[in-house]
Amino acid sequence: MSTADAGTTAAGALLRLGLVGSPNSGKTTLFNALTGMRARVGNYPGVTVERREGRCTVEGREIVVIDLPGAYSLDPISPDEEIVSRVLDGELDAAPDALMMVADACSLERSLLVLGQLLAREVPSCLVVTMLDELHARGGRLDLERLEAALGVPVFGVVGHRGIGMAAVREALTQPERWSHPPIPPPLPPLERAAWADSVAAAVIERRPAHHALTEKIDSVVLHPVAGTLLFAAVMVTFFQLIFAWATPAMDAIDAGVGMAAVATRTALPAGLLTDFLADGLIAGVGSVVIFLPQIVLLFTLLALLEDIGYMARAAFLVDRVMGRIGLEGRSFVALLSSYACAVPGIMATRTIPSPRNRLVTILVAPLMTCSARLPVYALLIGAFVPARNVWGPFGLQGLVLLGLYLMGAIAALCVAALLKRTVLRGQSLPFYMELPSYRLPPFRLLVAQVSERAGAFLRRAGTIILAVSIVLWCLLTFPRSEPPASASAPEAARSALENSFAGRAGVAIEPLIAPLGFDWKIGVGLLASLAAREVIVATLAQIYAASDEETSLRAAIRADVDPDTGAPVFTPGTVAALLVFFVFALQCMSTLAIMRRETGTWRWPAFAFGYLLVLAWTASFAAQRLVSALV
Template structure:
């Protein structure tokens, strides 16, 4: 079967590449991994004006073909290896019009690889604000490739881009120039022999392979030996060749831009982003603004979600009560109400908070402020042996640790990358949010501090900040033990401030809610049904003895049948298979203030932290004949210890909160850590140190507050 025509999107970070990919492919996308490496490969399909469908590959962002991270190495391998299955037939290079000179470096490098190129200019409006005017037809004539002005956010220029892609694909737009720089003159005639050995179609491809020879994975042993010998004979000096290449390219680019770009003097235009950054990146005011933003974020999560959560909780409570009234008593109705419905309610009630959290994070990202958080945090990160590049995985960890750990691939320094992976799970992810919400609502009073601040929101922010502070401490300690002398510097381009795309915010909120319901909901529902079975059934002899005991008591005390039914349900639950599992670990967790029910939830939530809520919903629903329509919080609030005292005191609640701040209750996180580090050593270290922290903090909290 013939491979479909493929087009790669290439560009610097923050150039609008992802927006263009979404505009071209719409919902026709899928995510996988590039062959042999754990780097995300986003592919999709789009239709050209002729009706032909072509494949679009979104390559990771890079500034040049000199890789400094795993993501950039992927770009190098895909473009240089002619046998790579992902090598594109054409490349669309997306360039920021406001920083065109720097962006054209990568563009001209790809042109010299012999790959047909179309240049897409984004952020034309921002360039205009800077006083930059680009003569697109002249730039196209000078480069000898199609140049299209684009605004993917507003879907402008997409039709012209597709027409240009079709023209290049069909041969209607032949290449008008050869090499952008003379590679043979730069390197010497030996580069011709090198291209023959490496099997490269261009001299520039051979030069790049020689520069990156130790990291090149697609050459065989004979090719490596021959190239190394040839480079030795020719006295090839990688750093000198790279420096001279870049200087030559920028010299030619400058000549082109003199004819196709006009720039007003800086005083004529003042970019709004620069004025805002004087405050938001200030060492003092910037950090105060950051703390205020985080404070408002966590206050909003509780304040904005209160009403929809109450509505959802009330709706499920009434539905449970209604089903109890109309369905005949029996195992099937018990499974439906106390297994399936209890599990679904444990998922649905937290959808408003999940949507609000991701909506607010999307606003921060879309506005350009999230990148400023990395910049502000660089000094703090360096004090613990990391740099500002580690901040993005840590912030991403507030959503989910799995993609956050994968995001650490962009960190060039191996030591900093490893430490970042080890501490990222200490950031409170969205899976912890349902646990925090149910426990904070249970033991923290809903009151105002100073008349305006929500106490529950303050506690929630405190839990997130505690995880971050302890992550910094662990990073500092790890920095002392992991010995790597490699030094790195944190360089990043700050995107301009923009108004958030509210459609994008809404789509993200719905998408994350769907993912939560589909992924977490599926696990919670399955475990809820299994738990219902384990909580309903037990050793037959013991269950039969309990039935006989209470049948006798009912005959002797006919006026106390309702209370005896409740006592029988409680005793059956305690002697069920789930009860026995909980009782078996109770001696270990009793010092933390937990009973056997909480013990079961700790075990089941190892699959996913949010399963804690579904587990508690099932355990407190099975055998509850008195209040079938009561909410989970009401049932937990009414729970008693063996001595009749309340189960969920302030000490127990805070102990549980701290346990879930630190415990690595997530199989997926362990799996992704193993995949990213290539060893089970680091997941084991991660699990053990976080488990010890969780136990010690929980023990201390219960001892102090009980």
């Protein structure tokens, strides 16, 4: 660890290399260039919220590259920065044997302050200056040799995303023990460190880069009081419109494919328990969730684009005042917007929020943002029960209902956040500051890699959790097998078999609790199953209805379902409204609860979130049921 014993490390031994630097310095791009592994590259300061490791081998020497979150200082105030100093102290893992410091050539000045702190730790270090191409394009000039002399450590200039200069960096990694080190480490007190940084900057910056002309131009529109606000609204509306409009053809194709697969299974195999299991359990269950892959891919693509281009930070800047009223900050907005894809990455994105209280509040309300797992439920119910008629121009009633559900979640999130900040989590806020990065077009390859990583995670979930739930559910819905009365017709027999199954009994057992909401035992089974993940209710209903009638689609089946005693439809407008509203609020997602536990370090907060959201869901659902029943 210290320079004294570094020389004893044999070449060929495993080297742990820490990548450190201020946010947005091109660290993650460098990480990718070194390891070939695809990590997330973001333009929103501090997007590297997870500690990521990758491996590479240089001339037989194996190197573990640790990509650390961006930090403005080693005196941590955010959880992100705390990770950096804890890793450097060797508290989280073995401390890195060597540090590769990263600085953006265009803003070397501000990076020098944290570089001073890093050099003072006296670990073998080198500096990689990134984005030299942008520096030159903006007419700036740096003397890297002088920088090397001034810092006392090896300095390399690279253009990370094109691999220029990477050969020298790689070669240096074979022998970090031989790296030069500063004769006297830079001073630590802030004012003296700043003076040191200023003197280094004066010596090495030959010509300052001009302003990023494009960024200035774009910002004069994007951040303009009128144009910027309109654009912000337009971006948000387009965002949702694209997700629904563009995904439809692909979704229809998948739907048709799943239907064909089920039919093919039934024709290829003899009728029996196994065939039922494959067609109703496996294919219907998993297929009903995989159908949302196109929307999820689009959602993640748009979010990653907005973030990598640099718009997210601007959006956070525009709405910071509003968030400030609630007691939160612009960065909470970005975390909440990410939660539209999924609360899990949204909750992880809160690590860039310095204030622990604000962070906790953001985590607690993130599940209220309408995540992509709710889409299957909304799409099913709206598609089945809301008439597709145009209301105003291109906007249809179905879209408006959907928008309304999204808004309901968002407004509830803001209200709950304001309430929490004024009660349970009252307290002084930490300083707010946020960097606005230059606009950049993210490399296409990396965008694809990011999106496929997320889409892969979704499919794995469909392939594991949802597959497992589908199998268990099919068993619970099928066993114990009961003999229906001989006089019963086929649908009646199927119904009675279902009701007597394990799942049916559980649904019947909770019926008194959900009856006020207008839900019958079948919806109850769906709700119980959806505690694992929201979209599972669709797979569950698909199985329940396929078990009683395999000819019709789920949409048609729930529309046609009637109460056997009264003959009234099960899904009345009031019930549909109540069910939709229930899903707006309830926290039915094991992954979210698990990530909350991980991020808050206790089960207390996930339990609190689950409890308050369940109460909210039941109450709002009850109100919606009454209101809609009275109106329609």
